[in-house]
Amino acid sequence: MKNFALIQILLLLSCAITNANPIKVIGHITSGDEHVPFANVSINDGQKGVFADKDGHFTIELEENQTYSFLVSVVGYKDQTIEFKPTRSNHDIHFNLTKDLLELNEVIVSSSRRSQSRQETSSVVNVVGSDFLMKNDIKVVGEGLNYIPGTRVESTCGNCGSTQLRLNGLEGPYTQILIDSRPLFSGLVGVYGLEQIPVAMIDQVEVVRGGGSVLYGANAIGGTVNIITKSPKFNAYEVGTNFGTIDGKSHDYNMYFNTSLVSKNEKTSSYIYGSYRNRDVWNANPDDIYYQLDDDGNPTGSPIKDDFSELTAMKTLSLGTKVYHQFSDYNKLSFDLKYTHDERRGGNKLDLPKDQADITESIDMHIGTAMLNHDWFSKDKKLHLNSYLSGQYVHRDSYYGAYQQKDGFGLTTGQTVVAGSQLNINLGEFWNGKSFFVTGVEYINDQIHDKKLSYFDEDLGQNTQDATVSDQISNTYAIFAQNEWVSNRWSVLVGARWDFVDIVDKQTHENDKRVNSINPRVNLKYKLNENMQLRGGFATGFRAPQMFSEDLHIEVTSGQGVRTQLDPNLKPESSLSYNLAWDFDKTFGHVQTYFLVEGFHTRIKDRFDNQYNYLEDGTLILFKRNSTSDAIVQGINLEGRVAPSEKLSFQAAYTIQSAKYEEENQWGDEDSSTSKYILRTPNQYGSLSADYKITNQWTATMTGVYTGSMHVPYLPGGFIDGQLTTEEELIQSEQFFDMGLKIAYMTKLTKDSNIQIGAGVKNIFNQMQSNFVSGVDKDAAFVYGPITPRMFYIDIRIGNLLN
Template identity: 30%
Template sequence: MRNTLLSFLSVLGFIQIGFGQHNLSGNLSYENEAIPYAQLLISPIQASTVADFEGKFEFTNLPKGSYTLKIIALGYKPIQMAISIPYKSPELSITMEKDVFGLEEVTVTANRNETSRRNSPIPINVMSSAKLEQLSANSIADGIKFSPGLRIENNCQNCGFSQVRINGLPGAYSQILIDGKATFSALNSIYGLEQIPTDMVKRIEIIKGGGSALYGSNAIAGTINLITKQPVSNSASVKTESSLIGTKSWEQVVAGNASIVSKDLKQGVTVFANYRNRNPYDHNTDGYTELPKLNNLGMGAKAFQKIGKQGILHLEIHSLEEYRRGGDQINKAPNEANIAEELKSSVYGGSISVDLINRNQKNKTSIYSGLQSTEMDNYYGAGQDAKGFGKTTDLSTISGIQFINESNNKISGKGEFLTGIEYRTDNMMDEKPGYNLKINQELKTIGIYTQYNWQLTGNWIVNAGIRADWYNLNNASNVSPRLNLLYNPSSDITLRAGYSRGFRIPQVFSEDVHVELVGGEIQAIQLAQNLDTEISDSYTASADWDKDWSSGVIEVIVEGFFTKIHNPFILEERNDNGTFSILEKRNGSGAQILGTNLDFKISDQKYYALQAGYTFLQSEYDAPLQWSSETENDQLITEFLRTPNAYGNLILDVYAIKNGTITLTSIHTGSMLVPHFSGYIENDVLKKTEEFLEINLKISYDFKLKKSKKLTTYCGVKNILNSYQSDFDQGQFRDASFVYGPMTPRTYFAGIKWSWNK
């Protein structure tokens, strides 16, 4: 009996050893310095943890077996390694490699699934939250102007209406996404990039060129995907920044965020808040603003809940409240001013999604839904006109389901099949009763897309996709294909080539509801009765050379692009209706954009990091256009207005002392044609602007406090050379759209930030 009992206990011990739970601990470092807050995941059991402030991590209760350990840390190359549990040594020590420019960073926009930048057949630029902070960017617009091929411009002295141009095309040609979802409506693109605070965003992914094959209408120039912050550890931060614009006007920003995550990392939530207040700025002291008064408050949250071992639920909500007022006599009611543009907007949005992954990690199903609601009370008027009040509302929704299957075999190579369907609505109403203007637009779109990403055995990757959209406007449909190739002739060189088709539905866009004041008179935009869908064919080719050496990294990218636009939307002046002038949006005969983007990056990974981008382009219409009703036939133009043939940017970070950084940035804007309409001047003229060179300087220093706390102080000067427009119109009869060049004059700023990460 005793021997039987001992034998039974021995068997139990063997079972416990073979099938019991085990722990795995270790540390992460780079050149003997700890790497904090890295994310670690063991697949396929989906066990996860986060490294602490000292780079230490621990997994508990792991079953015996063979797995894959994935490690992701901001600024370092991702690691994927095979491990066996129980591990052969009590502690795992891992040394990571620097990835200063994010060449190995995992992105999601190019393929609607996780793909490293290096292995993506579609070129993609990424701007991290750390880079946005280093640039002292308080809004998305402040940051993305330093991305190659992009340019931000101000289009109105009164309200500060700005837009982003990608490869020379205006803002309405770009699709803006939030977490990959097109809830950012055509209306919100007019002020939205200024309203969204950087504290909301983890990173920004930017694709230049047609993206309609995956994301539908408007993705002709490119796609800007705002990836919101997700909680990964218990943390908090708060900052305040003050700026003095042109030695005349103050701007104040107060922002903060906090995250909390459960010990088992199965639930988490992050919240943010951002307040911004800017006094109006009058550059030429004529009593009329060049920059409007601005007051906005943004708040939001993002949470996750793991569902079993293979699923996760995401929830995101945000609200943006803004008041802006430009013109003269800012402290009076708008209808008591000589010129006034006043907007009070409220934006509420959010999304919910569920990701389900099968146990072998080969299949992933995503179900998602999102919406964004906008209400805007506005006034556009001159001469104390009581008729200038109006209201604009917009509700955009999106719902869809997406399926991904991954395969891998020795004969055909690695493949990824993706397909999905989504339903989008956009209901917008714009009313200006005093001028008898009303727009009531209800847009419904169904899109079905499919794509296959094929990594051949060897150095080739082929990506082919197609999307079909059906929309109720004109009862029309559109098919958007794309094909992209990647070839690696060596480990240092990546060649890419691609074709994509894009389209724009003949709908009302943000600039169409913006009423301009030209010469003291109202100027509005209306759509032509027979406005047809705008179609584009885009071609790109690029060569990417990057080289790591013992103490640094260098990357050079040369990219050529050509876009042919069929039935482009153009504006032509109609007769004055007696109350205001009308610009009618019609289809033109065609247009084309041809250009080159150059991107250069170099860093020794210790003392400096330099990145610079420059764009050369030519953009023209197939047939001459009449830009003004006053022009004669010999003054017709084919060149795109407000589009320089050359522009670029530069970012230089110098790590002069430990915990300190000097950041020098620059933006060059080449000469361009800008229309200048009569009112302040006698006749309409076409202005050939001068070139501008904007140079900015920032100095920051981190004070290490107790263990996981940090205090950052910084100060600097934006537009040191005060490179700013000098010929603004003056007074009540000015052309408010005659504005070009850098967004702000010389500006001094200083700030302080406290942060904690457990």
């Protein structure tokens, strides 16, 4: 009996040891007869995970006789979930994915500060992926945003080439731009920032329109643009180059590389990228003439041929890396390092020193960014703590001046530090649904020091002193929290963010401001059936006053002293936003479709109103006060996508809106004209794109951006058609359709690499504004319509993941 009992114990121990030994599960991922490479395999809601290889296979060790939930996701295919219990005799699992021709199921983070499928979000989120940017020859982020509903990028200065992004008709300062969910776009960087981010570093761009994105910060009144950079997932590389020409004389050259490196144990990985762009200056109206002005402001002397730029000369270098190290399944650390050098010059006589030309607007900007990020997960993955520290330093040398002014040189430095921590809690089952709670704290320190540099004053016979324009420190302390409850039909998201902003004017302390604001957010989603959903929400928002204003250089080109003043009674701007959206996606036979109709309404109270006043010594004062007139922007965004087959797909977006002030609003100095229109804002605009896979090797893409008529202000002083303009005017512009076409051919270069050669044309019909201004005193802000004229280009891409 004793021997029998001993045998039983040994058998039990043997079984226990056997069961404790993991089983190697082998996975196969296909779509029809094709293997799907590099899919993401998540097990039990992220408790474990692995990536498939280039042949669509993966292996992972799991415990025997336990049931696991496998979720497979990859761009271009619909997600698939399978329950699987591995055994010694059954350890192979097969996934057959269905193609998602319209890519509606991307994983996004911008809606609720946690990763989820775009179709599951409580608010409407639009995504532009790196594939779309690359195949349409889009070099920088700003160009690609025009293809999202309610989104428009415009040029704001003909001399320096600055741009701004408008969401739902609201100007650039009302949009919160994020890099990997961090608010590092200060007022200084935001002026040129969208043209400084190369697509080589972009994974996707997520856009949330309206105040539903208020949890990301104070400026998210119009919406949030979250630029998600690429992460290393498997060993890969890509190099490419592009050459474009406008008229055979003005060229745009671009080259880039990126590579991902992953260690054998997949614990450490890195992504490295670089990009260089060199664009020549371009003049739209070289045959126009202008005259010098005498002391009374009258034309004098012989006519002069226009030599002023409409596109600035530009050289941009970007380098960066992102490194990950996974200490365990529950701890991961990442570090980002980025450097950008942006040099550009506009005006005329670019071969002369800056202070010897008639007009020069130039910058020489260095931007360094570092980001440290730590993720901790509980063993059951129900808790996720994300802690982050980011910093950015900007050094910008500049010259804004006319008539060979010596005092046009400037130096602006900026420092931004963002630190915070965010806790995501999966509360599990609750009221026949699942509940997800997010809370966190955030601190933002933003410092800007803007000054005009000293110069030798010939009248005084001595050097002048540096003149400070703005010297400001802004500290923001924030707490946010939200809860999202999700059932089969309903999603309810309720959240709020509290901000305390402390602004210090280090120069005089007369402009110190403290702002305390709480802003709630509510979003609802109701699933009408398997194909239709309703989404709605409202949110409040605010924008704290800022001393620094990059608008000054647009108004000032003659080198006079400038200074910013805040009204002692200045209050922060506040907003209230509503939106309601209906979307529909259904496959009819082999035809996949998606449609969206979204209504929006935003009211802004206590708007910042800039007034320009001159002192007796010639100093220009930018006086910032609150307007008594609210701004109201409301309208409808429309989007449609259709894919009749795997070879052909179409995408279109259109916006119809009204953007007005409740009362007449001045648009210049205190003696200028007034208007109810929010200027430079068309009531209709949209975009379209089409992809056609002609053969396995040949593809064709077409794009188009439509800009409707808008009201554009023109200030006197320049020459149009050789005539001096002496009256300010509000011009109603023409409408534009900027269309592009590209043909590309791909073939094998080596066993593991492909090469793609493409050629195309942008702005085929050369749609540009009808009137360009000449002369030293021209209005630099009188620019509208497409930014780039007709351009022919060729490009070459080489990589091991091109398909």
